[in-house]
Amino acid sequence: MNIAVCICEVPDPVLPVTVTDGTPDLSRVSRIMNPYDEYAVEEAVRLKERFPGSPVTAFTVTSSGSGREALLKALAMGADRAVEVLSASLADSFQIASMLSAAIRTTFPDALPQLVCCGRESSDYRSAAVPAMLAGMLGMAYAGAVTAFRASDGVLELERETEGGVECLEACYPLVFSAEKGLNTPRKTGIRQVMEARRKPLETLHVAPPPGPLVRFCSAEPVTRKRVCRFAASPEELAGLLLRAVQGDAGEGG
Amino acid sequence: MQERGGNGMAAYLVFLEQRDGILAEASVNLWHRVQHHAVPGADRVSGFVAGPLRPGALEPLFGAGVVHHAAEERLARSSETTLSRLLAALAAREAITDIVIASTSAGKRLAPCLAQATGASLLSGCVAGGFQEPVCRRPIHCGSILVACVPEAPVRIYLQDRLPQVLFTGTEHPRSVAFDIVPHLDADEKMNPAVRSITEISRQRDISEAGIIVAGGRGMGGPEGFLLLEKLAALLGGSVGASRSAVDEGWRPHGDQIGQTGKSVSPDLYIAAGISGALQHLAGLSAARTIVAINADPDAPVFGVADYGIVGDVLAVLPRLIDVLGDVLPKK
Structure with a gap:
């Protein structure tokens, strides 16, 4: 089976993003792979290692050509192939999901991947909308914010956080899921993996x-x-001071 | 039937989440917020709840309108996929213009599915505006920037974070109407995914719904340090949260994490104990009202965003603080 993983780049949160001419100024920030996407890539690669013959293809959509580093990182982590999807305008989650959906359909014209892994949300806009929208567009089942993923004989057992507890799900392929922190510990990549990635x-x-x-x-x-x-x-x-705050007459903090 | 979005009248649909047949507090609060905001005689307010309910489960809801109830046992624990199919059908039938969903774990997963199923504009994370105004303002880039979002589609979905409660009571309760799922869900359809079980691990109010949060970071020194925060939270009637370092150390579960790779919270009072205040942590605090910092380092960035602070070792300050508050506050 084919596995697709959708990733993106976000500003490294060490420095605040500023505003220039009414838009976020990203010219001086350094970019990293979205932290949630690392969990998605790791899970995809672990599945591939457990079930040989399940190549992993990483996708990113970008309007500025800024997704290459993340794709190379995904390849270094063990993805087999990477696709950079270029678009003139990517204004909202709906447009990003539309582009991803089109790119996945174009890359897999005969049969869609059985599994599409995404991060729960991008850490810059935090809408957590693209994975669910993508599932709908691809006509695939969806499970959001997964903290455990166990696959055996095509039956999937998933877990996720809910208020005060853990929810257990049973699912089957084809499936789109989004990865929550805690799903796994993403591997570190060394010089050797980085060199190998450049040949993929x-x-x-x-x-x-x-x-x-x-x-x-x-x-x-x-x-x-x-x-x-x-x-x-x-x-x-x-x-x-705390008592004043609790009793409600010291609450102008804005 | 009203025109969708026409002549300024809104048709609201509030998603009412239930667990074990009881409505989620967040949904009840949001229902009253919407009732409070709706123009009587012009706007319509309706609700939707899936799964069997306990007797009297809808009694906490006040105001006019209709609650559509799909009472089937197999909807007792529904996934976002199932819920979004039912809600999309109901929204189309009732010519709904604004769907309002409380930003709980389930709500966050449902909203984008429903947006896709209905072609609606999804507005989430609004700290100002939201369903109460046409433009919604939300923090992006760790809360360093506030951006205005304008919905372009005729139907809007608002994923609403905690708002201060409004007092909305009266003698009127919404009418409950059975919602027939047969046209939308085959009798023998296998749900994919299907929710098998929910295991309870904590009884505290979830931090995203808490009005008071006592959060600890690396400065707590270990899981034992959090016992002090548990005590303080119990005194104040609050919930315990944690910074990324405390979660990464394994001192607290990820569900308690506040910040960029955790939850965004909107408490009236936030106490940060032994938390330095890195940007990725502040990302979760955009909607916090009063912030109080306790830290040994007088130069910790957290003091720059706090209203009140004290410089000192948390393990020395907290016991004294608990003693003093314990003498004054009634036990909660």
Whole structure:
């Protein structure tokens, strides 16, 4: 069976992103693979190692050509092939999912992959929408935010967090799932894997432009988090401040 | 039947989540928020709940409108795939313009499925606006930026984080109407995926719904340190959260993690104990009202975003704080 894994790049959260001319300025940030996508790639590669003959293809869509490093990392982690999908405009989750869906259909014209792995959400916008939308577009079953994935004889046992507990699911292929933190511990890659990755196929795919976005993002503004901290000299004084906050007459923190 | 989105009238559909036949508190609060916001006599408010309910389960709901109830036993624990099919059918039949879903674990998984099934605009993570205004503002890039989002589709889905409760009572309760799933779900259809069981591991109110959160980080020194936070949380009637380091160390479960690879929270009071305040942690705090920091390092970035603070070792400060509060506060 074929396994697809969808990944993206996000700004490294060591530095805050600033705003220039009303849009987020990403020119000075360094980019990393979205942390949740590492869990997705790791799970895909583990399945491939357990079930030989299950090649892993990594996909990323980008309007700026900024997804290559993430694809190379996925290849170094053990993916077999990578596809960079180029698009003029990717404004919302709906457009990104549309492009991914088109790219997966183009890459696998005869039969869709049995399994599509995604990260729970991208750490920059945190919409957690692309995986579910992609499942709907591909006509595949969907399980979101999975923390355990056990496959045997085509039957899948999944777990995920719910308020105060763990939910157990039973599913079968074909399936799209999104990976939550805790699913696995992504492997580290060394020089050897990085060198091998450069010899693996990395294609660039142009697919038809997506339909218009369903959500328009406009007017980004920087957030000032800075607050003036009133320091308490003793735990007793802090207790007094806390009581005021709890009783609701000290609540202007915004 | 009303026109979809026409003449300014809204037709709201609130997804009511249940577990073991009892409505989730987050859904009940959101129902009242929507009732509070809806214009009487013009807007319509309806609800949807799947699975058998305990007697009187709908009694916490006040206000006019209809609750569509699909009571089948096999919907007792439904996956987002099943729920989104039923909700999409109901929304189309009732010409719904705005679907409102509380941002619980299940709600977060359901909303994008439903957006895909209905072609609706999905608006999530709004800290201002939301279903109450046409434009929604939400934090992106770890909360460093606030971006305005405008829905383009005729139907909108709002995935709503915790809002302060509104008092909405009265003598009126919504009418419960049976929702027939037969046209939408075959009698012998095998659900894929199917929810087999839910195992309870914690009884505390989930941090995404908590009004008071006491969170600990690396400075707590180990899982024992969190016992102090449990005590403080019990006194204040709050829940315990954790930073990424504390979760990565295995001191707390991932469900308690706040920040970029955890949950976003919106408490009225947030106490950060032994948390330095890295950007990835602050990413989960965009909607926190009052922030209190306890840290040994006077230069910790957390003090820059806090309203109140104290410099000192958490393991020394917390016991004294608990003692003082214990004398004043009634036991919760």
